[in-house]
Amino acid sequence: MEINQIQDEIIDEFGFFGDWMEKYEYIIDLGKSLPLIEEQYKDESHLIKGCQSQVWLHAAEMDGKVQFTADSDAVITKGIIALLIRVLSGQKPKDISHADLYFIEKIGLKEHLSPTRSNGLVSMVKQMKMYGLALQAKP
Amino acid sequence: MESTATPAIRTLEEIRKDFPLLEREMNGQPLAFLDSAASSQKPNAVIQKIARYYEQEHANVHRGVYQISQEATTAFEEARELARELINAPSAEEVIFVRGTTEGINLVASSYSRKFIQQGDAVLITAMEHHSNIVPWQMACEAQGAELRVAPINDAGELLLEELYAMLDDKVKMVALTHVSNSMGTINPVKSIISRAHTLGIPVLVDGAQAIPHMKVDVQELDADFYTFSGHKMFGPTGVGILYGKREWLDAMPPYHGGGEMIKTVTFEKTTYNELPHKFEAGTPDIAGVIGLGEAIRYMNSIGHGRIQEHEHNLLAYATEALSQIEGLRIIGTAQDKASVVSFIVDGVHPYDLGALLDKQGIAVRTGHHCTQPLMDRFGIPGTVRASLAFYNNQTDIDRLVAGVKRALNMLR
Numbered sequence: 194m195e196i197n198q199i200q201d202e203i204i205d206e207f208g209f210f211g212d213w214m215e216k217y218e219y220i221i222d223l224g225k226s227l228p229l230i231e232e233q234y235k236d237e238s239h240l241i242k243g244c245q246s247q248v249w250l251h252a253a254e255m256d257g258k259v260q261f262t263a264d265s266d267a268v269i270t271k272g273i274i275a276l277l278i279r280v281l282s283g284q285k286p287k288d289i290s291h292a293d294l295y296f297i298e299k300i301g302l303k304e305h306l307s308p309t310r311s312n313g314l315v316s317m318v319k320q321m322k323m324y325g326l327a328l329q330a331k332p
Numbered sequence: 333m334e335s336t337a338t339p340a341i342r343t344l345e346e347i348r349k350d351f352p353l354l355e356r357e358m359n360g361q362p363l364a365f366l367d368s369a370a371s372s373q374k375p376n377a378v379i380q381k382i383a384r385y386y387e388q389e390h391a392n393v394h395r396g397v398y399q400i401s402q403e404a405t406t407a408f409e410e411a412r413e414l415a416r417e418l419i420n421a422p423s424a425e426e427v428i429f430v431r432g433t434t435e436g437i438n439l440v441a442s443s444y445s446r447k448f449i450q451q452g453d454a455v456l457i458t459a460m461e462h463h464s465n466i467v468p469w470q471m472a473c474e475a476q477g478a479e480l481r482v483a484p485i486n487d488a489g490e491l492l493l494e495e496l497y498a499m500l501d502d503k504v505k506m507v508a509l510t511h512v513s514n515s516m517g518t519i520n521p522v523k524s525i526i527s528r529a530h531t532l533g534i535p536v537l538v539d540g541a542q543a544i545p546h547m548k549v550d551v552q553e554l555d556a557d558f559y560t561f562s563g564h565k566m567f568g569p570t571g572v573g574i575l576y577g578k579r580e581w582l583d584a585m586p587p588y589h590g591g592g593e594m595i596k597t598v599t600f601e602k603t604t605y606n607e608l609p610h611k612f613e614a615g616t617p618d619i620a621g622v623i624g625l626g627e628a629i630r631y632m633n634s635i636g637h638g639r640i641q642e643h644e645h646n647l648l649a650y651a652t653e654a655l656s657q658i659e660g661l662r663i664i665g666t667a668q669d670k671a672s673v674v675s676f677i678v679d680g681v682h683p684y685d686l687g688a689l690l691d692k693q694g695i696a697v698r699t700g701h702h703c704t705q706p707l708m709d710r711f712g713i714p715g716t717v718r719a720s721l722a723f724y725n726n727q728t729d730i731d732r733l734v735a736g737v738k739r740a741l742n743m744l745r
Protein backbone atom coordinates (compact mmCIF):
# COMPACT_ATOMS: atom_id res chain seq x y z
CA MET A 194 0.00 0.00 0.00
CA GLU A 195 1.13 3.51 -0.63
CA ILE A 196 1.91 5.93 2.13
CA ASN A 197 -1.23 7.99 1.78
CA GLN A 198 -3.48 4.95 1.58
CA ILE A 199 -2.11 3.75 4.88
CA GLN A 200 -2.51 7.19 6.41
CA ASP A 201 -6.16 7.30 5.32
CA GLU A 202 -6.72 3.85 6.73
CA ILE A 203 -5.35 4.93 10.12
CA ILE A 204 -7.50 8.07 10.09
CA ASP A 205 -10.55 5.88 9.44
CA GLU A 206 -9.66 3.55 12.29
CA PHE A 207 -9.22 6.42 14.70
CA GLY A 208 -12.63 7.77 13.69
CA PHE A 209 -14.19 4.96 15.72
CA PHE A 210 -12.82 6.12 19.04
CA GLY A 211 -15.35 7.87 21.24
CA ASP A 212 -13.00 9.90 23.41
CA TRP A 213 -9.36 10.57 24.16
CA MET A 214 -9.16 7.69 26.61
CA GLU A 215 -10.09 5.07 24.05
CA LYS A 216 -7.64 6.57 21.64
CA TYR A 217 -4.80 6.57 24.15
CA GLU A 218 -5.64 3.10 25.35
CA TYR A 219 -5.21 1.94 21.78
CA ILE A 220 -1.88 3.74 21.44
CA ILE A 221 -0.70 2.34 24.74
CA ASP A 222 -1.65 -1.16 23.57
CA LEU A 223 0.28 -0.62 20.38
CA GLY A 224 3.23 0.58 22.41
CA LYS A 225 3.08 -2.46 24.67
CA SER A 226 2.52 -5.19 22.16
CA LEU A 227 5.11 -4.58 19.53
CA PRO A 228 8.67 -5.72 19.79
CA LEU A 229 9.89 -3.04 17.46
CA ILE A 230 13.62 -3.36 17.33
CA GLU A 231 16.27 -5.99 17.85
CA GLU A 232 18.15 -5.60 21.12
CA GLN A 233 21.48 -5.24 19.31
CA TYR A 234 20.28 -1.96 17.79
CA LYS A 235 19.30 -0.43 21.11
CA ASP A 236 22.69 1.16 21.47
CA GLU A 237 24.20 4.60 21.50
CA SER A 238 24.62 4.76 17.73
CA HIS A 239 20.90 4.23 17.12
CA LEU A 240 19.76 6.49 19.94
CA ILE A 241 17.87 9.69 19.36
CA LYS A 242 17.93 11.57 22.61
CA GLY A 243 14.89 13.62 23.48
CA CYS A 244 14.76 15.56 26.69
CA GLN A 245 11.70 13.62 27.79
CA SER A 246 11.87 10.21 26.23
CA GLN A 247 14.38 8.38 24.10
CA VAL A 248 14.01 6.73 20.74
CA TRP A 249 16.10 4.10 18.99
CA LEU A 250 15.85 3.87 15.22
CA HIS A 251 17.31 1.36 12.78
CA ALA A 252 16.94 1.37 9.00
CA ALA A 253 17.80 -1.29 6.44
CA GLU A 254 17.28 -1.43 2.72
CA MET A 255 15.80 -4.43 1.04
CA ASP A 256 14.80 -4.68 -2.63
CA GLY A 257 14.64 -0.92 -3.03
CA LYS A 258 12.47 -0.47 0.07
CA VAL A 259 13.41 0.79 3.50
CA GLN A 260 12.59 -1.28 6.55
CA PHE A 261 12.44 0.67 9.78
CA THR A 262 12.51 -0.68 13.28
CA ALA A 263 12.42 1.55 16.32
CA ASP A 264 11.69 1.65 20.01
CA SER A 265 11.23 4.06 22.89
CA ASP A 266 11.42 3.97 26.66
CA ALA A 267 8.02 5.70 26.92
CA VAL A 268 5.03 3.65 25.92
CA ILE A 269 2.98 6.44 24.32
CA THR A 270 5.98 7.47 22.28
CA LYS A 271 6.39 3.84 21.29
CA GLY A 272 2.77 3.56 20.27
CA ILE A 273 3.13 6.54 17.98
CA ILE A 274 6.32 5.04 16.60
CA ALA A 275 4.34 1.93 15.72
CA LEU A 276 2.00 4.11 13.64
CA LEU A 277 4.85 5.92 11.95
CA ILE A 278 6.49 2.64 11.09
CA ARG A 279 3.24 1.27 9.73
CA VAL A 280 3.13 4.27 7.38
CA LEU A 281 6.78 4.58 6.37
CA SER A 282 8.37 1.17 6.66
CA GLY A 283 8.53 -0.89 3.48
CA GLN A 284 8.23 2.18 1.29
CA LYS A 285 10.53 3.47 -1.41
CA PRO A 286 13.26 5.89 -0.30
CA LYS A 287 11.89 8.65 -2.51
CA ASP A 288 8.36 8.30 -1.19
CA ILE A 289 9.67 8.41 2.37
CA SER A 290 11.69 11.56 1.90
CA HIS A 291 8.70 13.27 0.25
CA ALA A 292 6.03 11.99 2.62
CA ASP A 293 3.60 14.48 4.10
CA LEU A 294 2.55 12.89 7.37
CA TYR A 295 -0.88 14.47 7.65
CA PHE A 296 -2.42 11.58 9.58
CA ILE A 297 -0.80 12.67 12.85
CA GLU A 298 -2.76 15.90 12.93
CA LYS A 299 -5.96 14.25 11.66
CA ILE A 300 -5.99 11.71 14.48
CA GLY A 301 -5.30 14.40 17.07
CA LEU A 302 -1.78 13.46 18.09
CA LYS A 303 -0.06 16.51 16.70
CA GLU A 304 1.12 17.64 20.13
CA HIS A 305 3.35 14.59 20.41
CA LEU A 306 5.17 15.66 17.28
CA SER A 307 5.79 19.17 18.48
CA PRO A 308 9.43 20.03 19.11
CA THR A 309 8.56 21.41 22.55
CA ARG A 310 7.58 17.92 23.70
CA SER A 311 11.15 16.89 22.98
CA ASN A 312 10.27 13.23 23.15
CA GLY A 313 12.53 12.28 20.27
CA LEU A 314 9.71 11.83 17.74
CA VAL A 315 10.38 14.96 15.70
CA SER A 316 14.02 14.00 15.35
CA MET A 317 13.01 10.47 14.54
CA VAL A 318 10.79 11.52 11.64
CA LYS A 319 13.57 13.78 10.40
CA GLN A 320 15.98 10.89 10.63
CA MET A 321 13.63 8.57 8.73
CA LYS A 322 13.37 11.10 5.93
CA MET A 323 17.13 11.50 5.91
CA TYR A 324 17.50 7.77 5.40
CA GLY A 325 15.04 8.05 2.56
CA LEU A 326 17.06 10.82 1.02
CA ALA A 327 20.40 9.06 1.53
CA LEU A 328 19.24 5.77 0.06
CA GLN A 329 17.75 7.55 -2.92
CA ALA A 330 21.15 8.93 -3.78
CA LYS A 331 22.59 5.42 -3.92
CA PRO A 332 23.03 4.12 -7.45
CA MET B 333 -7.35 60.48 53.98
CA GLU B 334 -5.55 57.37 55.15
CA SER B 335 -7.79 54.58 56.24
CA THR B 336 -6.70 52.85 59.42
CA ALA B 337 -9.02 49.86 59.10
CA THR B 338 -7.20 46.70 58.10
CA PRO B 339 -8.67 45.25 54.93
CA ALA B 340 -10.66 42.07 55.37
CA ILE B 341 -8.58 38.97 54.68
CA ARG B 342 -9.48 37.69 51.26
CA THR B 343 -10.34 34.06 50.81
CA LEU B 344 -8.32 31.72 48.65
CA GLU B 345 -11.15 31.59 46.14
CA GLU B 346 -11.07 35.38 45.86
CA ILE B 347 -7.31 35.31 45.40
CA ARG B 348 -7.61 32.70 42.65
CA LYS B 349 -9.91 35.05 40.77
CA ASP B 350 -7.04 37.52 40.53
CA PHE B 351 -5.40 35.13 38.05
CA PRO B 352 -7.37 35.13 34.80
CA LEU B 353 -5.46 32.23 33.28
CA LEU B 354 -6.55 29.88 36.06
CA GLU B 355 -10.07 30.15 34.70
CA ARG B 356 -9.27 28.76 31.28
CA GLU B 357 -9.64 25.19 30.17
CA MET B 358 -7.03 22.77 28.91
CA ASN B 359 -8.04 19.93 26.59
CA GLY B 360 -11.65 20.65 27.41
CA GLN B 361 -11.14 20.28 31.16
CA PRO B 362 -10.91 22.89 33.88
CA LEU B 363 -7.27 23.70 34.43
CA ALA B 364 -5.35 22.41 37.44
CA PHE B 365 -2.14 24.39 37.11
CA LEU B 366 0.65 22.64 39.00
CA ASP B 367 3.71 23.97 37.20
CA SER B 368 4.42 27.24 38.94
CA ALA B 369 8.03 26.29 39.59
CA ALA B 370 8.59 26.54 35.85
CA SER B 371 6.72 29.83 35.70
CA SER B 372 3.90 31.20 37.79
CA GLN B 373 0.70 32.76 36.50
CA LYS B 374 0.13 36.52 36.67
CA PRO B 375 -2.46 38.43 38.67
CA ASN B 376 -4.61 41.09 37.05
CA ALA B 377 -2.78 43.78 38.99
CA VAL B 378 0.47 42.95 37.15
CA ILE B 379 -1.16 42.51 33.75
CA GLN B 380 -2.96 45.83 34.05
CA LYS B 381 0.04 47.65 35.38
CA ILE B 382 2.03 46.69 32.30
CA ALA B 383 -0.80 47.60 29.94
CA ARG B 384 -1.22 50.94 31.66
CA TYR B 385 2.47 51.61 31.50
CA TYR B 386 2.51 51.17 27.72
CA GLU B 387 -0.72 53.12 27.30
CA GLN B 388 0.13 56.08 29.48
CA GLU B 389 3.61 56.13 30.94
CA HIS B 390 6.15 54.82 28.48
CA ALA B 391 9.37 56.68 27.77
CA ASN B 392 12.99 55.68 28.15
CA VAL B 393 14.38 55.92 31.67
CA HIS B 394 17.30 57.84 33.16
CA ARG B 395 17.64 60.05 30.05
CA GLY B 396 14.81 62.45 29.33
CA VAL B 397 14.33 65.78 31.03
CA TYR B 398 10.68 65.79 30.09
CA GLN B 399 7.85 64.79 32.37
CA ILE B 400 6.95 61.37 30.99
CA SER B 401 10.53 60.15 31.00
CA GLN B 402 10.93 61.31 34.56
CA GLU B 403 7.72 59.59 35.57
CA ALA B 404 8.93 56.37 33.95
CA THR B 405 12.25 56.70 35.78
CA THR B 406 10.47 57.25 39.07
CA ALA B 407 8.27 54.18 38.56
CA PHE B 408 11.35 52.16 37.55
CA GLU B 409 13.29 53.21 40.64
CA GLU B 410 10.26 52.59 42.85
CA ALA B 411 10.31 48.99 41.66
CA ARG B 412 13.97 48.78 42.65
CA GLU B 413 13.08 50.00 46.11
CA LEU B 414 10.28 47.43 46.36
CA ALA B 415 12.76 44.70 45.42
CA ARG B 416 15.27 46.01 47.95
CA GLU B 417 12.65 45.91 50.66
CA LEU B 418 11.48 42.43 49.61
CA ILE B 419 14.89 40.92 50.34
CA ASN B 420 15.96 43.53 52.90
CA ALA B 421 19.04 44.58 50.95
CA PRO B 422 20.98 47.35 52.71
CA SER B 423 20.69 49.71 49.75
CA ALA B 424 18.91 49.99 46.40
CA GLU B 425 22.27 50.41 44.61
CA GLU B 426 23.01 46.79 45.41
CA VAL B 427 19.86 45.67 43.59
CA ILE B 428 20.55 45.14 39.90
CA PHE B 429 17.94 44.44 37.28
CA VAL B 430 18.81 41.49 35.08
CA ARG B 431 16.82 39.28 32.73
CA GLY B 432 16.39 36.55 35.29
CA THR B 433 18.23 34.13 37.51
CA THR B 434 20.20 32.76 34.58
CA GLU B 435 21.56 36.17 33.70
CA GLY B 436 22.20 37.00 37.35
CA ILE B 437 24.39 33.92 37.71
CA ASN B 438 26.12 34.49 34.38
CA LEU B 439 26.88 38.06 35.35
CA VAL B 440 28.58 37.01 38.58
CA ALA B 441 30.27 33.93 37.11
CA SER B 442 31.72 35.96 34.28
CA SER B 443 32.61 39.21 36.02
CA TYR B 444 33.69 37.86 39.39
CA SER B 445 35.77 35.07 37.91
CA ARG B 446 37.73 37.41 35.65
CA LYS B 447 38.89 39.33 38.66
CA PHE B 448 38.97 36.82 41.48
CA ILE B 449 39.42 33.32 40.09
CA GLN B 450 42.82 32.19 38.93
CA GLN B 451 44.39 29.07 37.55
CA GLY B 452 44.27 26.30 40.13
CA ASP B 453 41.40 27.86 42.09
CA ALA B 454 38.04 26.16 42.58
CA VAL B 455 34.32 26.87 42.61
CA LEU B 456 31.98 24.75 44.72
CA ILE B 457 28.42 23.98 43.64
CA THR B 458 26.07 21.17 44.69
CA ALA B 459 24.62 18.06 43.10
CA MET B 460 21.13 19.57 43.01
CA GLU B 461 21.81 22.70 40.98
CA HIS B 462 19.75 23.83 38.03
CA HIS B 463 21.72 23.88 34.77
CA SER B 464 21.69 27.67 35.17
CA ASN B 465 23.87 27.33 38.23
CA ILE B 466 26.16 24.71 36.69
CA VAL B 467 26.99 25.78 33.17
CA PRO B 468 28.04 29.41 33.87
CA TRP B 469 30.49 28.11 36.48
CA GLN B 470 31.77 25.41 34.15
CA MET B 471 32.41 28.11 31.58
CA ALA B 472 34.12 30.37 34.10
CA CYS B 473 36.24 27.52 35.44
CA GLU B 474 37.26 26.53 31.96
CA ALA B 475 38.19 30.09 31.07
CA GLN B 476 40.25 30.58 34.24
CA GLY B 477 41.71 27.08 34.49
CA ALA B 478 39.85 26.43 37.72
CA GLU B 479 38.24 23.30 39.11
CA LEU B 480 34.51 22.77 39.65
CA ARG B 481 33.70 20.88 42.82
CA VAL B 482 30.30 19.34 43.43
CA ALA B 483 28.98 18.76 46.94
CA PRO B 484 26.99 15.50 47.23
CA ILE B 485 23.48 14.83 48.55
CA ASN B 486 21.84 11.90 50.33
CA ASP B 487 18.93 9.77 49.09
CA ALA B 488 16.42 12.13 50.62
CA GLY B 489 17.80 14.93 48.48
CA GLU B 490 19.54 16.78 51.30
CA LEU B 491 23.03 18.21 51.13
CA LEU B 492 25.69 16.24 52.98
CA LEU B 493 27.00 19.14 55.00
CA GLU B 494 30.09 17.47 56.40
CA GLU B 495 31.18 16.50 52.91
CA LEU B 496 30.43 19.98 51.67
CA TYR B 497 32.45 21.58 54.44
CA ALA B 498 35.31 19.20 53.80
CA MET B 499 35.45 20.45 50.21
CA LEU B 500 36.01 24.03 51.33
CA ASP B 501 39.63 25.09 51.41
CA ASP B 502 41.70 28.09 50.45
CA LYS B 503 41.50 27.17 46.76
CA VAL B 504 37.74 27.69 46.72
CA LYS B 505 36.92 31.21 45.58
CA MET B 506 33.15 30.91 45.32
CA VAL B 507 30.32 28.75 46.62
CA ALA B 508 27.21 28.81 44.45
CA LEU B 509 24.12 26.94 45.53
CA THR B 510 20.39 26.95 45.30
CA HIS B 511 18.22 28.06 48.20
CA VAL B 512 15.39 25.70 47.21
CA SER B 513 15.78 22.79 44.76
CA ASN B 514 13.50 23.11 41.75
CA SER B 515 13.28 19.36 41.19
CA MET B 516 12.84 18.17 44.77
CA GLY B 517 11.79 21.15 46.84
CA THR B 518 14.65 20.72 49.35
CA ILE B 519 15.31 23.89 51.33
CA ASN B 520 19.04 24.15 51.87
CA PRO B 521 20.51 25.51 55.11
CA VAL B 522 22.11 28.39 53.23
CA LYS B 523 22.63 30.51 56.32
CA SER B 524 24.89 27.90 57.98
CA ILE B 525 26.73 27.25 54.74
CA ILE B 526 27.34 30.95 54.19
CA SER B 527 28.62 31.42 57.69
CA ARG B 528 30.98 28.47 57.30
CA ALA B 529 32.26 29.71 53.93
CA HIS B 530 32.82 33.17 55.39
CA THR B 531 35.14 31.79 58.04
CA LEU B 532 37.43 31.01 55.11
CA GLY B 533 36.71 34.31 53.37
CA ILE B 534 34.77 32.61 50.56
CA PRO B 535 31.78 34.49 49.12
CA VAL B 536 28.51 32.70 48.43
CA LEU B 537 26.02 33.13 45.61
CA VAL B 538 22.50 31.90 46.34
CA ASP B 539 20.15 30.94 43.51
CA GLY B 540 16.85 32.14 44.93
CA ALA B 541 14.64 31.35 41.93
CA GLN B 542 12.56 28.82 43.84
CA ALA B 543 12.72 30.48 47.24
CA ILE B 544 11.41 33.99 46.65
CA PRO B 545 7.92 32.95 45.49
CA HIS B 546 7.43 30.92 48.67
CA MET B 547 9.24 32.37 51.65
CA LYS B 548 10.52 35.51 53.26
CA VAL B 549 14.16 36.06 52.39
CA ASP B 550 16.44 38.47 54.20
CA VAL B 551 19.81 38.75 52.48
CA GLN B 552 21.35 40.50 55.48
CA GLU B 553 20.23 37.85 57.87
CA LEU B 554 21.60 35.18 55.51
CA ASP B 555 24.67 37.32 54.95
CA ALA B 556 24.58 36.24 51.28
CA ASP B 557 27.15 37.89 49.03
CA PHE B 558 24.96 37.44 45.97
CA TYR B 559 21.29 36.49 45.75
CA THR B 560 19.45 36.19 42.45
CA PHE B 561 15.91 35.38 41.33
CA SER B 562 13.47 35.63 38.42
CA GLY B 563 10.37 37.81 38.14
CA HIS B 564 8.34 35.28 36.18
CA LYS B 565 8.40 32.69 38.94
CA MET B 566 7.07 35.20 41.48
CA PHE B 567 3.93 36.34 39.64
CA GLY B 568 5.74 39.00 37.65
CA PRO B 569 6.54 39.22 33.94
CA THR B 570 9.08 37.16 32.01
CA GLY B 571 12.39 38.71 31.00
CA VAL B 572 13.22 40.44 34.26
CA GLY B 573 14.88 39.43 37.49
CA ILE B 574 17.05 40.65 40.30
CA LEU B 575 20.66 40.24 41.25
CA TYR B 576 21.54 41.44 44.70
CA GLY B 577 25.22 41.76 45.45
CA LYS B 578 27.13 43.19 48.35
CA ARG B 579 28.53 46.56 47.41
CA GLU B 580 32.10 45.59 48.22
CA TRP B 581 31.94 42.83 45.59
CA LEU B 582 29.99 44.76 42.99
CA ASP B 583 32.35 47.71 43.26
CA ALA B 584 35.36 45.47 42.82
CA MET B 585 33.95 43.51 39.89
CA PRO B 586 34.42 44.65 36.28
CA PRO B 587 31.28 45.45 34.25
CA TYR B 588 29.58 42.56 32.49
CA HIS B 589 28.10 44.20 29.40
CA GLY B 590 29.20 47.44 27.85
CA GLY B 591 26.92 50.06 26.37
CA GLY B 592 24.73 52.97 27.25
CA GLU B 593 23.57 53.61 30.85
CA MET B 594 26.60 51.88 32.37
CA ILE B 595 29.12 54.60 31.57
CA LYS B 596 30.09 57.94 33.03
CA THR B 597 32.26 59.30 30.26
CA VAL B 598 33.23 57.74 26.97
CA THR B 599 36.11 58.66 24.73
CA PHE B 600 37.66 56.30 22.24
CA GLU B 601 40.67 56.02 24.50
CA LYS B 602 38.97 55.33 27.78
CA THR B 603 35.59 54.94 29.36
CA THR B 604 34.83 55.47 33.00
CA TYR B 605 32.04 53.42 34.40
CA ASN B 606 28.92 54.60 36.07
CA GLU B 607 28.13 53.96 39.69
CA LEU B 608 26.08 51.07 41.04
CA PRO B 609 23.60 49.81 40.05
CA HIS B 610 23.94 51.32 36.58
CA LYS B 611 27.41 49.91 36.08
CA PHE B 612 25.76 46.51 35.57
CA GLU B 613 22.70 47.70 33.64
CA ALA B 614 23.96 48.38 30.14
CA GLY B 615 21.41 49.44 27.54
CA THR B 616 17.72 50.20 27.76
CA PRO B 617 16.32 47.89 30.40
CA ASP B 618 13.03 45.98 30.33
CA ILE B 619 11.19 48.96 31.77
CA ALA B 620 7.71 47.48 31.54
CA GLY B 621 9.02 44.26 33.02
CA VAL B 622 10.64 46.04 35.94
CA ILE B 623 7.49 48.00 36.66
CA GLY B 624 5.43 44.83 36.39
CA LEU B 625 7.82 43.11 38.77
CA GLY B 626 7.37 45.95 41.25
CA GLU B 627 3.63 45.40 41.07
CA ALA B 628 4.08 41.66 41.61
CA ILE B 629 6.01 42.44 44.79
CA ARG B 630 3.22 44.74 45.95
CA TYR B 631 0.74 41.99 45.20
CA MET B 632 2.70 39.38 47.18
CA ASN B 633 3.01 41.82 50.06
CA SER B 634 -0.75 42.32 50.03
CA ILE B 635 -1.25 38.60 50.61
CA GLY B 636 1.58 38.30 53.10
CA HIS B 637 4.50 35.92 53.21
CA GLY B 638 3.31 34.29 56.40
CA ARG B 639 0.04 33.33 54.83
CA ILE B 640 1.67 32.15 51.61
CA GLN B 641 4.06 29.92 53.51
CA GLU B 642 1.42 28.42 55.74
CA HIS B 643 -1.01 27.66 52.95
CA GLU B 644 1.64 26.08 50.74
CA HIS B 645 3.05 24.08 53.61
CA ASN B 646 -0.36 22.57 54.35
CA LEU B 647 -1.04 21.89 50.70
CA LEU B 648 2.34 20.22 50.22
CA ALA B 649 1.70 17.96 53.20
CA TYR B 650 -1.74 17.12 51.80
CA ALA B 651 -0.34 16.32 48.36
CA THR B 652 2.54 14.26 49.75
CA GLU B 653 0.19 12.22 51.89
CA ALA B 654 -2.33 11.61 49.11
CA LEU B 655 0.25 10.70 46.48
CA SER B 656 2.09 8.37 48.87
CA GLN B 657 -1.04 6.20 49.03
CA ILE B 658 -0.66 5.28 45.37
CA GLU B 659 0.91 1.87 44.93
CA GLY B 660 4.36 1.91 43.36
CA LEU B 661 4.68 5.67 43.57
CA ARG B 662 7.97 6.97 44.90
CA ILE B 663 8.54 10.56 45.91
CA ILE B 664 11.93 11.91 44.84
CA GLY B 665 13.04 14.43 47.42
CA THR B 666 11.95 13.68 50.94
CA ALA B 667 14.01 16.26 52.79
CA GLN B 668 12.99 17.38 56.26
CA ASP B 669 12.72 20.92 55.05
CA LYS B 670 10.79 21.26 51.82
CA ALA B 671 8.93 23.88 49.86
CA SER B 672 6.19 23.69 47.26
CA VAL B 673 7.46 20.86 45.08
CA VAL B 674 6.47 17.21 44.96
CA SER B 675 8.38 15.17 42.43
CA PHE B 676 7.63 11.52 41.87
CA ILE B 677 8.07 8.48 39.71
CA VAL B 678 5.98 5.32 39.47
CA ASP B 679 7.52 1.86 39.14
CA GLY B 680 7.54 0.72 35.54
CA VAL B 681 5.94 3.89 34.22
CA HIS B 682 7.74 6.51 32.18
CA PRO B 683 7.20 10.10 33.38
CA TYR B 684 6.44 11.20 29.83
CA ASP B 685 3.48 8.83 29.58
CA LEU B 686 2.11 9.99 32.89
CA GLY B 687 2.53 13.65 31.96
CA ALA B 688 0.81 13.18 28.59
CA LEU B 689 -2.20 11.51 30.20
CA LEU B 690 -2.42 14.19 32.90
CA ASP B 691 -2.35 16.87 30.20
CA LYS B 692 -5.39 15.22 28.60
CA GLN B 693 -7.19 15.57 31.92
CA GLY B 694 -6.46 19.28 32.24
CA ILE B 695 -3.66 18.84 34.77
CA ALA B 696 -0.50 20.81 34.03
CA VAL B 697 2.62 19.26 35.54
CA ARG B 698 6.18 19.15 34.37
CA THR B 699 7.88 15.92 33.35
CA GLY B 700 11.50 15.27 32.54
CA HIS B 701 14.76 16.19 34.17
CA HIS B 702 13.77 19.77 35.10
CA CYS B 703 17.09 21.12 33.89
CA THR B 704 18.83 19.10 36.61
CA GLN B 705 20.23 16.21 34.60
CA PRO B 706 23.11 15.44 36.98
CA LEU B 707 20.59 15.13 39.79
CA MET B 708 18.46 12.66 37.80
CA ASP B 709 21.63 10.67 37.09
CA ARG B 710 22.35 10.67 40.82
CA PHE B 711 18.99 8.93 41.38
CA GLY B 712 19.38 6.77 38.28
CA ILE B 713 16.08 7.89 36.77
CA PRO B 714 15.25 9.51 33.41
CA GLY B 715 13.19 12.19 35.06
CA THR B 716 10.22 12.71 37.32
CA VAL B 717 6.71 14.04 37.24
CA ARG B 718 6.80 17.29 39.17
CA ALA B 719 3.81 19.04 40.66
CA SER B 720 4.74 22.45 41.99
CA LEU B 721 2.55 24.73 44.02
CA ALA B 722 1.85 28.40 44.40
CA PHE B 723 -0.45 30.10 46.88
CA TYR B 724 -3.28 30.09 44.31
CA ASN B 725 -3.46 26.30 44.30
CA ASN B 726 -6.14 24.59 46.35
CA GLN B 727 -7.07 21.12 47.53
CA THR B 728 -9.18 20.57 44.43
CA ASP B 729 -6.03 20.89 42.31
CA ILE B 730 -4.37 18.20 44.40
CA ASP B 731 -7.42 15.94 44.40
CA ARG B 732 -7.55 16.18 40.65
CA LEU B 733 -3.84 15.40 40.38
CA VAL B 734 -4.21 12.30 42.53
CA ALA B 735 -7.30 11.11 40.66
CA GLY B 736 -5.59 11.91 37.37
CA VAL B 737 -2.50 9.88 38.27
CA LYS B 738 -4.66 6.93 39.30
CA ARG B 739 -6.63 7.06 36.09
CA ALA B 740 -3.44 7.32 34.00
CA LEU B 741 -1.92 4.37 35.84
CA ASN B 742 -5.01 2.29 35.15
CA MET B 743 -4.46 2.95 31.49
CA LEU B 744 -0.72 2.37 31.57
CA ARG B 745 -0.35 -0.65 33.82
Ligand SMILES: Cc1ncc(COP(=O)(O)O)c(C=O)c1O
Nearest residue numbers: 432433434462464514539541562
Ligand atom coordinates in the same frame (compact mmCIF):
# COMPACT_ATOMS: atom_id res chain seq x y z
C1 LIG C 1 16.58 26.78 40.85
C2 LIG C 1 16.53 27.50 39.54
N1 LIG C 1 17.58 28.22 39.15
C3 LIG C 1 17.58 28.91 38.00
C4 LIG C 1 16.51 28.88 37.15
C5 LIG C 1 16.57 29.66 35.87
O1 LIG C 1 15.68 30.70 35.89
P1 LIG C 1 15.41 31.58 34.61
O2 LIG C 1 15.12 30.63 33.50
O3 LIG C 1 14.23 32.42 34.97
O4 LIG C 1 16.63 32.40 34.36
C6 LIG C 1 15.40 28.13 37.50
C7 LIG C 1 14.23 28.06 36.60
O5 LIG C 1 13.74 27.03 36.22
C8 LIG C 1 15.41 27.43 38.72
O6 LIG C 1 14.36 26.68 39.10
